[in-house]
Amino acid sequence: MKRITFLLAIFLGTLSWAQSNINDLLAAGIDDAQRFTNDYLAPVSEGAIYSISGSWYNTADAKPLGGFEISIIGNLTGFKNKDDKKAFTLNTADYENLQFTDGSTSKLVSTALGDIEGINVVVTDGNVFSETFELPSGLASEDFNFLPSGYLQASVGLIKGTELKARFLPKINTDDASISLYGFGIQHDFTKHLPADKVLPVAISAVIGYTHFDASYDFTDTSVVAGQDQRLEMDINSWVFQAVVSTRLPVINFYGGLGYLTGKSETNVLGTYVVTSGPFQTTYTDPFSVSANASGVTANIGTKLKLGFFRLHADYTIAEFNNLSVGVNFGFR
Template sequence: MKALKFYFSIGLLISFLTSYSQSGIESLLSAGLEDANRFTNAYTKPGSDAVIYGLSNGWYNTAKVKSLGGFEISIIGGISQIRENNTSFALNENDYNALRFESGPAIQQVGTVFGQNSPDVRMNIIEANQNIATLTLPQGLASENIDYLPNLMLQGSVGLLFSTELKLRFLPEVETKDVTAQFYGAGLQHEFTNWIPGFKVLPIAISGFVGYNKFESEYRFSEQSTLISGSNQSVVTDIDSWHYALVASTKLPVINFYGSIGTVSGSADTRLKGEYVINTGVSEVAGTSIVDPLRTTSSVDGFRATLGTKLTLAFFRLNIDYSFQEFNSLNVGINFGI
C-alpha cells in the first residue's frame, strides 16, 4: 500500500478514505446491498468521526484578536490519538443475511478502518445453505503500523473592525492519477473583553470563536476484485465540520497561556460510485450491474477542551496545545505576522 503512505504525508484528511478504497470492501457487494451497507457503516464510522474532530484542530492560539489590518500566516501540524475502542467492532453474523464466519463463534471482534484482523478474518457468503463464495474482511490502518493520525494545514488570519478576526485555512489541492482532494475553512473570532470597561488593562482576554471546514475528495480504484468487475469505480467523500468555542488567554509580552471549551459537530457522507458488475454473489445481485451501490453517513456532536502555550519573539510565534475530545490531539503551530 505505497499510495497509503504517500497520502499520509499530507495529513489525516484522506487517511480513512485511502484505507477504505484499498481494502477490497467492494467485494462485500456479493453478499447483497443490505449486508454490504451494514458492514461498511460500522467499518468506516470511526474514520469519519476522526476527520470531523481533526478538522477542528489548531484554529486559535490566543483569545486576543488582531488589530485592524494585523495579520498572521500559520503552519499547523499535529497528531490525533486513535483509541482502542475505535479499532474494532463486534460483528454479529445473525444481523446479516448472507455473511457467516468461516470459523469461530457467531459474534467476533473485527477491525475497523483504524484496526486490523490478525489473523485474517474470512467470511462465507451463504444462500439456501450453500456456500457461494468466501471473502477476507478488509484490514485497517493498524495493519500498516499506523496508530495515530497526522494533521497538516495552512491558515491565514487578519484583524477586522469591531474586535473581530477572520481566519481562512486550506490544504493545497491534491490531484494524482488516483486521487482528487480539496479542503478549505473559515472562522471568526470576536474578543468580548474589549467591550467590557476596565478589562482592557487586565492581562487576560476572552473571546468567542466559530469555525467551519469543508473536505471533498475522490479516490479512483485502480484494481478490481475477483468477485466484482465494472468501470469508473471510486470512493467520493464529503465532510462538513463546525467548531464553537469560548477562548481565554493571558496577554503577556513573551510567554502566554490559552485555553478553550466548546463543541465539535459535523457530518460525513461517503459513497461508492461507478458501475459494479457482480460476477459471483447471492441471487439478489448475482449477474447484475449496480450503479453507485453503497453510501455511508456519520455525524458527531461532542465536547472539546484545549490547553496551550505560546512563545512570541517579534514577528515569530510558536505555540503548542493539547485538545481533549473523542480523538485527543496534540498540535503545534509556527506563526509569522504582525
C-alpha cells in the same frame, strides 16, 4: 494506493479496503455491504472530523484593525488506546447473507482503525453457491495509531475586537486520489469593550469555526471489480463553538478553551460494479453511501511564543479523540 504525501496516505488509506474487499462485500448483496462498510468506516470518519476541526486560535486576544497572522498548522489525532473505536461486534443475525466460517454468530471484527486480522466469513445463497473471504483489518495493523491533518490558516483583525479567519489546503492530486480543505471562522474578544482593556492581564473571546474536507479515490484501473468510473468520495463538514481565555504577555503566553464540536462525514461508493463471484452475481451502479456523525465537548490548553513577526504555538485538546496541534506563525501586530 499511491501515497504521494503522508497526509494523503492516511486519510485515503482508510478507504483502500476497496482494492481488496469491495468485490467480496458486494458479493454479499447491497444491504450487507452497506451495513458492514458503515460500521467499518464510522470510527475513522469520526476521528477525521475531530482532526480537521480544531486549532482555530492560539490566543484570546483578538488582533487590532489591520493586524494579521498566517499560520502553517499540523495536527495529530490519536486513537492508540481507543479499543472501542478499533473494533465492532458483527452479529450475523443483522446480515442477510453473511456468516462466520467457524459457525460463530457474533464476534469482534476490525474497524478501519483496528488491527484484528484473520476473520473469515462466507456468503451463501443457502443452497449450492458460496464465497469465502477475509474481512479487512485497519490502520493499527500497519502501526498507524493517529490521524494527521494540516492546512494553511490566516487571521485578520477588524474593528471592535473582531477577527476573521480562513483555512485552506489546496487540492493535492495523484493519478488516482485527491484531497482538499477549506474553512471560515470568526473570533470576538469581549475584553476589548472594557475600559481597562489595555491593562487587563487576560483576554476572553468566543470563536466559531466551519471546516469542509473532501477526498476522492479512483480505483477503476486496479481491476479489482469489473466496471467503469469506480471511485470513493468522502465529504466532511464540521462546526466548532468555543470560549477562550489567554494571558496577554509580550513574549510567552498561555491559552485555553472549552467548547462544543459537531460534524458529519459522508462516503459515497460510486461507479459501475460487475460482481462476477459469489451467489449474487449482478451489476451495481452507485451502489450505496454511508455516513457518520460526531459531536461532543472539547477542551484544550496551549502556549504561544512570540518573537516579533515570528511565532510558534502548541496545544493539546481533550475530546472523544485527543489532538496535538503545532503551528508556525508569521504575523504583524
